[in-house]
Amino acid sequence: MDRTSTLTQATPEAKLQSRFLRACYGLPVDATPIWLMRQAGRYMEEYRALRAQHPILELIKTPELAAEVTLQPMRAFDLDAAIIFADILPPLQGMGLNLEFMKGEGPVIHNPLRTRADVEALRVPEPEESLWFTLEAIKLVRRELASRNIPLIGFSGAPFTLASYAIEGGSSKNYLHAKGMMMSDPATWHLLMEKLSAVIGQYLLAQARAGAQALQFFDSWVGALSPADYREYILPHSKHALDIARQGGVPIIHFGTNTGGMLDLLQEAGGDVIGIDWHQDLASTWQTLKPGTAVQGNLDPVTLFAPWPEIERRTREILDSVAGKPGHIFNLGHGILQGTPVDNVRRLVDFVHTYTSRTPQPA
Numbered sequence: 001m002d003r004t005s006t007l008t009q010a011t012p013e014a015k016l017q018s019r020f021l022r023a024c025y026g027l028p029v030d031a032t033p034i035w036l037m038r039q040a041g042r043y044m045e046e047y048r049a050l051r052a053q054h055p056i057l058e059l060i061k062t063p064e065l066a067a068e069v070t071l072q073p074m075r076a077f078d079l080d081a082a083i084i085f086a087d088i089l090p091p092l093q094g095m096g097l098n099l100e101f102m103k104g105e106g107p108v109i110h111n112p113l114r115t116r117a118d119v120e121a122l123r124v125p126e127p128e129e130s131l132w133f134t135l136e137a138i139k140l141v142r143r144e145l146a147s148r149n150i151p152l153i154g155f156s157g158a159p160f161t162l163a164s165y166a167i168e169g170g171s172s173k174n175y176l177h178a179k180g181m182m183m184s185d186p187a188t189w190h191l192l193m194e195k196l197s198a199v200i201g202q203y204l205l206a207q208a209r210a211g212a213q214a215l216q217f218f219d220s221w222v223g224a225l226s227p228a229d230y231r232e233y234i235l236p237h238s239k240h241a242l243d244i245a246r247q248g249g250v251p252i253i254h255f256g257t258n259t260g261g262m263l264d265l266l267q268e269a270g271g272d273v274i275g276i277d278w279h280q281d282l283a284s285t286w287q288t289l290k291p292g293t294a295v296q297g298n299l300d301p302v303t304l305f306a307p308w309p310e311i312e313r314r315t316r317e318i319l320d321s322v323a324g325k326p327g328h329i330f331n332l333g334h335g336i337l338q339g340t341p342v343d344n345v346r347r348l349v350d351f352v353h354t355y356t357s358r359t360p361q362p363a
């Protein structure tokens with residue numbers, strides 16, 4: 001039996017009415033679904049207005065505010081999925097790291113992990129204790145979206161991407177400290193990855209249990225590694241987290257950037273949908289994936305700053321390249337950028353729907 005039919009049988013038909021969930025399972029759709037990574041954020045005036053009153057961690061940790069921010073892009077655009085407003089870094093706080101979002105600098109961790117003792121001291125708390133606010137926000141958003149039949153995506157950072165922040169203490173170009181620990185003290189590295197994968201797996205599972213209808217696993221920076229290093233130092237841990245998350249019974253999107261040389265390994269770790277960035281051609285990359293895998297992507301986010309005819313041309317090129325093949329979720333290749341013209345976002349969302357509903361689907 002092929003994988004799609006197994007999933008279809010395991011999932012009550014009622015849950016599969018939305019375009020987005022149908023596409024996750026590789027089922028035919030009436031039009032290509034679209035959502036945008038970081039669709040709630042500073043490019044929206046509504047978001048900036050709330051952010052002017054609350055620091056980002058306060059928005060994330062107040063369920064009513066997180067729910068409100070999640071819904072802002074859903075009111076403004078005809079998107080096919082919502083993603084819960086949170087960040088990948090709060091799970092590190094519960095483990096004992098001191099996280100702050102600094103103006104102009106991005107995230108900073110004031111006590112980065114550098115030694116075996118640092119890693120040993122990390123806690124592995126239950127998500128209900130350390131991340132209760134996001135689980136509550138998921139319940140609130142589900143209530144709001146129920147009547148519109150729009151699914152809600154939960155998410156987590158993946159072990160490598162979270163380890164990179166925890167060890168570097170913030171964003172990084174070359175990951176000298178993170179790769180340094182991996183190469184020079186593999187036992188400590190693996191201990192850290194075991195703790196992270198347990199926290200991440202339980203968090204994803206808790207989000208599904210709270211009502212998230214799909215989960216995205218953000219391994220944003222894992223493309224910094226060689227395939228051999230991915231296999232040895234990352235794959236077992238990402239797989240462990242995803243195996244726990246899978247018990248939630250919802251589709252999982254596995255996303256990374258610059259992962260063209262190791263998508264087979266990301267797939268081995270897990271995921272029903274593979275996120276593809278713009279460094280690769282979507283259609284030919286899709287052909288290299290296991291049969292039955294859905295794909296998400298892959299417009300370069302900078303495209304949205306171009307004049308509309310150019311946005312349309314590039315969007316059409318992606319859609320034409322995979323036209324008629326069930327299992328494509330349109331998205332950007334990475335998060336939407338600050339300063340993106342809102343009107344272009346609206347036109348993009350509407351164009352993907354109208355253009356693909358005109359494209360004849362094979363029977």
Ligand SMILES: Cc1c2[nH]c(c1CCC(=O)O)Cc1[nH]c(c(CCC(=O)O)c1C)Cc1[nH]c(c(CCC(=O)O)c1C)Cc1[nH]c(c(C)c1CCC(=O)O)C2
Pocket residue numbers: 036037038039040041042051056083084085086087088089101106107155171218220334335
């Ligand atoms: C690496 C990463 C982070 N966070 C995230 C990632 C992985 C995704 C990716 O690869 O883009 C994921 C994330 N962060 C945020 C979401 C919300 C949900 C959504 O709408 O997609 C999601 C899915 C909110 C946010 N998280 C952050 C913002 C902007 C901060 C603000 O409002 O001041 C938002 C809307 C802050 C953040 N959070 C992070 C950084 C590096 C920064 C600072 C950079 C910046 O300032 O743009 C870490």
